[in-house]
Amino acid sequence: VPAIHASHVDLSGALKTEGSGVLGGTGRSRLRSALVLVQVSLSFVLLAGTGLLLQSLAKMRNANPGFSTDVIVSVTDLFSAGYNLERAKLFHTQLLDRVRTLPGVESATLNRVTPFSYKVYSSAPLEIDGYQPAPNEQATSEYNEVGENYFATIGIPIVSGREFARTDDERSPPVAIINERMATKYWPGKNPLGQRxxxxxxxxxxxxxAKNANYRTKLEPPGPFFYVPLRQNFGVQNSLLLRTREKPGAIMNALAREVHALDPNLAPWPASPLQEQIDEKSYSQRLAVTLVSIFGAMALFLAAIGLYAVMSYSVSQGTRELGLRMALGAGTGDLLRLVISRGLRLTTAGIVIGAIAALLLTRLMSNLLYKVSPRDPVSYGSALVVLVGVALLACFLPARRATRIDPVRALRT
Incomplete structure (x- = not known):
């Protein structure tokens, strides 16, 4: 009779009720799984955010700002030295003439505000010949005071008309050079040359x-902008721009000698390529990438540890079930799939939740992104690949341990 009764045992039901650690879980096990779910979701959000910021930073770094970034910038502090306007004008004129004769210097000029510096551009309301503003519209634009050869030195092409000349000074009629954006806004379909x-x-x-160029940041498209001759609007403090074949260190020594020859009490600030100022302006993006990457790595590590702990606990609690399956003919591959599949189900659920959260949260990063959509598929796909790879590794180790269980010993426990 016992033998007949045993022959009718429901093996499927027995496997489902034996040791709930692999296929199911106790309340405590479900709590662990829920924590892993949260960790995986958070990891996905942070990894996707890191991908977006890294792409944005790379595109921003490679984007052409509209001018040459290897131009050397140097400033001599005339304010602190007590220079007045006339004395500063004479100093800068003489310095420019001396610097242009230095070996290796191809071109040199002055400007009041260097692109991507922290100085503020001049701005003023405009009255434009032939332009009828809309009701309640006040035409305004930023502008910069620049010296002769400015556009040739910094590498902004003049598409029509001419550069400023040395003769464009306070004794000459006031002139201006506008950018393409300003031309199309205020003189659509017309030739602005000769207009006022x-x-x-x-x-x-x-x-x-002049061609459009970025002036403060690459994150903003160029707006209307114009230039006026520095000699018609001179100020005490200006920056020297050099196009040279020499390295900054070598040109700095020569520049210091020329400044000292004009005034022994002065010394120029260290010369640096314009690219360094551009890099400084991307500091907030680089800081965001660093912070999000650190938190993403921490969350990924915790998710991997959590998955490993949950699957190890499941294997230890399901020893009898695994032994029974092996006794009934389950192979190594069957056990690996059994253990790993549960870990991947947890990971998949976490990724789905994380993807939804990322789609909502990454919109807040729009002001930090440059030519990258907050829904960029490459960033989300990369986060998916990384998480699945880490999850497989975290689940494989407990799964491999499950294949080494002695079925006879497991059934006796």
């Missing part, structure tokens, strides 16, 4: 049109 704009009660004739 009024700034601070002074009419200026447009003598050139």
């Amino acid at each position: 704009l009024k700034v601070k009660d002074r009419w200026m004739e447009i003598v050139g049109i």
Whole structure:
């Protein structure tokens, strides 16, 4: 009778009720699984965010700002030295003439505000010949005071008209060079050359049109912008720009000698390529990448440890079930799939939740992204691949241990 009864045992039901650690779980096991779910979700959000920021930073680094970034920038502090306007004008004129004769210097100029520096551009309301503003519209634009040869030195092409000349000084009629964006906004379909704009009660004739360029950051598209001759709007403090074949260190020594020859009490600040100022302006993006990457790595590590712990606990609690399956003919591959599949189910659920959260949260990063969509598939796909790879590794170790269980000993426990 016992033998007949044993022959009718429901092996499927027995496997489902034996040791719930592999296929199911106790309340405590479910709590562990829930924590792993949260860790995986958080890891996905942070990994996706890291991918977005890394792509943005790479594109920003490689983007052309519209000018040459290897131009050398140097500043001599005339404010602290007590220079007045006339003395500063004489100093800068003489320094520029001396620097242009230095070996290796191809071109040199001055400007009041260097692109991507922390100085503020001049800005003023405009009155434009032939332009009728809309109701409640006040035409305004930023502008910069630049010296002769500025565009040739910094590498901004003049698409129409001419560069500023040394003769564009306070004794000459006021002139201006506008960028393409300003030309299309205020003179659509027309030739702006020879037209006039009024700034601070002074009419200026447009003598050139320059290519658009970034002035403060690569995150913003170029807006209307114009340039006026520095010799018609001189200030005490200006920056020296050099296009040279020499390295910054070598040109710095020569520049210091020229400054010292003009005034022994002065010394120029260290010269540096314009690229360094551009890199400084991307500091917030680089800091965001660093922080998100650190937190992402920590969350990924915790998720991997959590998955490993949950699967190890499941294997230890399901020893009898695994032994029974082996006794009934389950192979190594069957046991590996059994253990790993549960870990991947946890990972998949966490990824789905994390992807939904990432789609909602990455919108908050839009102001840090450059030409990258907050829903960029490459970033999300990379996060998916990394998480699945880590999950497989975290689940494989407990699964391999499960294949080494002695079925006879397991059934006796």
